[in-house]
Amino acid sequence: MRRMDTFTAISDPTRRQVLDLLSRHERPAGELGRAFPSVSQPGMSRHLRVLREAGLVRVRKQDRRRVYSLHWEGLAPVEAWIAKYRGFWEAELDSLEAFLDSPTKPSERPKRPRTPP
Amino acid sequence: MRRMDTFTAISDPTRRQVLDLLSRHERPAGELGRAFPSVSQPGMSRHLRVLREAGLVRVRKQDRRRVYSLHWEGLAPVEAWIAKYRGFWEAELDSLEAFLDSPTKPSERPKRPRTPP
DNA sequence: CACTAATATAACGAATTATGTATATATTGT
DNA sequence: ACAATATATACATAATTCGTTATATTAGTG
Incomplete structure (x- = not known):
């Protein structure tokens, strides 16, 4: 084989x-x-x-x-190949976060809610 | 098919x-x-x-x-599956770093070289 | 409508892969 | 050496996959 x-x-x-x-x-x-x-x-x-x-x-x-x-280590080829697509996920996560951060118009919401200094 | x-x-x-x-x-x-x-x-x-x-x-x-x-998004199943193995890479990277940090025997080298308090 | 371009499907053969039954190999215990 | 256990290989066969040629479909163009 x-x-x-x-x-x-x-x-x-x-x-x-x-x-x-x-x-x-x-x-x-x-x-x-x-x-x-x-x-x-x-x-x-x-x-x-x-x-x-x-x-x-x-x-x-x-x-x-x-x-x-x-x-x-044998998974390296797969890891290497799919790593090229990870950027798409991250981009999407970013926009998802942005979306969750913005239930309302940006001008209507505080920059960092409930995060005291 | x-x-x-x-x-x-x-x-x-x-x-x-x-x-x-x-x-x-x-x-x-x-x-x-x-x-x-x-x-x-x-x-x-x-x-x-x-x-x-x-x-x-x-x-x-x-x-x-x-x-x-x-x-x-269609790659999600692959991404999800291989994500379980990502820990192995990270662990190895850690030990690789540790190795590169330690060209000599551990006993011969300071705990944190060139990192002043 | 006939004609062409772009792409998809059909039909088929070759190559690869999957899986079971039977058999071989290796290792340990008596 | 022999029997038993654990695992691998051989062989046969079914199922998938890949690629090719021929044909169909779909959408513009004159």
Whole structure:
């Protein structure tokens, strides 16, 4: 199988949930599998492989368990891409705040209500 | 074709680039198509449909053009999901700063170098 | 209305991805 | 060495996705 890029890796809801679980604390593969009863054991193993190859998780052997942990650095491409759009949110938040600040005409409302010096 | 969710919609590199183009300013479909010579006209039209159905772009008819514009609100699911991981970045930035602050062993360096009271 | 330009949809094949069953590998305990 | 547990891989197959060619739709223009 060809190596999957980060964006495709996180396009699957199960894999995103796995990452969410791992963001709390590391877990062995079996425990992750049990958290998704609708997914077979080999199915989960494959999801984990995808996440592994995309650099989103790390594995560590502990006796006969494979303990998976989040490797958040692997999300860097997504973070970098979406960061370009964060400005839109901020702009919108600003205008939302401005709106909430201005239930009336600007001339009718004090500059900073209930904020004593 | 089944309606594609946001994460799947942005899993395609061409579609991400289309969004990047639209983040600068709106453009008619044809112009977007010409920006990707490796994609046929119907191919681009389909990408645009996916983006449209995922709520990532909006269309407006202007004479015989279809002018596409970014609808950044459609990125909210991605933004919300990845926001949960932003803490990891911040934590790491903190430790990176701490590391850059500490070129020597902690015991060898003052608590707050060059910060007079 | 015929003609053209711009874009969308249909139909289809190739490539990729998803998922289950069966099997293999590895590690630990007896 | 053998059995048991935990996990991975192989293989087959179904479902999605992507891209192409051909065709339809929609809106202006003469």
